[in-house]
Amino acid sequence: MAELDLPLVLGDTTLESRLLVGTGKYASFELMERALEASGTRCVTVAIRRVNLDLKAGPSLLDHLDRSRYTILPNTAGCFDAKTAIRTAELSRELLGTKLVKLEVLGDEKTLLPDPVGTLEAARELVRSGFDVLVYTSDDPRLGVRLEELGVKSVMPAGSPIGSGQGVLNPNAIRILLELVKVPVIVDAGVGTASDVAFAMELGAHGVLLNTGIAGARDPVRMAAAMRDACSAGRQAFLAGRIPRKLYANASSPLEGVVGSPPPPRPKGTAQAGAAARP
Amino acid sequence: MPSTTIEIELNGTRREARDGQSVAELVADLGLRPGMVAVEVNEKLVTRELRESTRIRAGDRIELVTIMGGG
Numbered sequence: 244m245a246e247l248d249l250p251l252v253l254g255d256t257t258l259e260s261r262l263l264v265g266t267g268k269y270a271s272f273e274l275m276e277r278a279l280e281a282s283g284t285r286c287v288t289v290a291i292r293r294v295n296l297d298l299k300a301g302p303s304l305l306d307h308l309d310r311s312r313y314t315i316l317p318n319t320a321g322c323f324d325a326k327t328a329i330r331t332a333e334l335s336r337e338l339l340g341t342k343l344v345k346l347e348v349l350g351d352e353k354t355l356l357p358d359p360v361g362t363l364e365a366a367r368e369l370v371r372s373g374f375d376v377l378v379y380t381s382d383d384p385r386l387g388v389r390l391e392e393l394g395v396k397s398v399m400p401a402g403s404p405i406g407s408g409q410g411v412l413n414p415n416a417i418r419i420l421l422e423l424v425k426v427p428v429i430v431d432a433g434v435g436t437a438s439d440v441a442f443a444m445e446l447g448a449h450g451v452l453l454n455t456g457i458a459g460a461r462d463p464v465r466m467a468a469a470m471r472d473a474c475s476a477g478r479q480a481f482l483a484g485r486i487p488r489k490l491y492a493n494a495s496s497p498l499e500g501v502v503g504s505p506p507p508p509r510p511k512g513t514a515q516a517g518a519a520a521r522p
Numbered sequence: 523m524p525s526t527t528i529e530i531e532l533n534g535t536r537r538e539a540r541d542g543q544s545v546a547e548l549v550a551d552l553g554l555r556p557g558m559v560a561v562e563v564n565e566k567l568v569t570r571e572l573r574e575s576t577r578i579r580a581g582d583r584i585e586l587v588t589i590m591g592g593g
Binding site: 265266267268269275288289290291292293294296303304305315317318320330331333334335337338339405406432452453454455 | 532533534535552554555558559560561562565567569570585586587588589590591592593
């Protein structure tokens with residue numbers, strides 16, 4: 244689609260796909276690799292966690308991610324305060340040699356909703372430390388503005404709670420956010436199926452980030468392909484500009500000249516319906 | 523040179539280590555690939571360049587992390 248669209252630019256990172264895909268919850272690395280490939284993504288998220296010292300040196304996720312193909316985006320998922328998120332980001336930068344980070348500071352384990360105050364605090368510190376911060380946030384437009392003012396490279400509102408599959412619950416908030424901020428807006432979390440991705444992109448979102456919608460599908464590889472197509476379709480529809488919604492019908496075919504209908508009044512000197520069909 | 527055994531906290535679990543051993547040695551002793559982990563000692567990041575020179579002391583709280591699947 245390169246000829247039809249510009250790439251997605253996040254700080255110093257340029258992505259040829261507007262779909263960002265997580266690496267969690269797959270039954271095997273092999274299945275994950277196939278799903279990532281089918282999704283067409285160029286950016287994959289990973290979590291930072293303690294090494295399991297009982298397993299010793301088994302295969303690592305890093306062995307299964309082609310870094311020439313995928314930009315790796317470490318997250319601070321599972322962090323419930325700014326301090327832990329900042330430590331996790333520092334560890335991820337050291338481990339992966341990337342200044343990109345998907346900042347998450349969450350409120351509680353049940354809702355996994357972002358904590359706005361902790362998120363702002365951590366975003367401020369990480370931007371100051373030179374990170375390209377892509378920030379997971381609620382769909383509150385003003386909060387998005389405040390985060391942009393701090394210097395984040397993308398505002399990533401939740402469509403609905405992480406892993407809930409409810410899609411975009413408040414499209415108006417996303418639309419307002421899109422009007423208020425200049426940095427790319429990526430709808431992150433809540434995507435259940437392909438139409439959710441298309442819908443988010445049709446709203447004008449610059450990208451969609453998802454994990455469970457693919458990894459949790461019965462056939463993750465097929466769903467990944469569906470998400471890829473939906474992302475592209477939604478983006479193209481947005482760029483093409485949809486027609487306005489109207490209450491009443493507007494016929495696509497001419498209403499005149501239907502068989503058996505009375506002839507229309509004939510003002511002198513005007514062409515009749517069907518005139519072109521005569522030799 | 524005989525080394526003294528000390529107790530440290532590694533990834534939240536008490537564990538024995540050799541007094542004064544470097545972070546690089548600890549990573550190697552654990553059978554971990556150096557490029558696959560990042561290390562914190564007492565909540566301070568220990569960069570790759572500092573692993574040789576950073577010595578472990580009794581009571582140190584060490585975090586060894588890697589990447590895992592996530593969204």
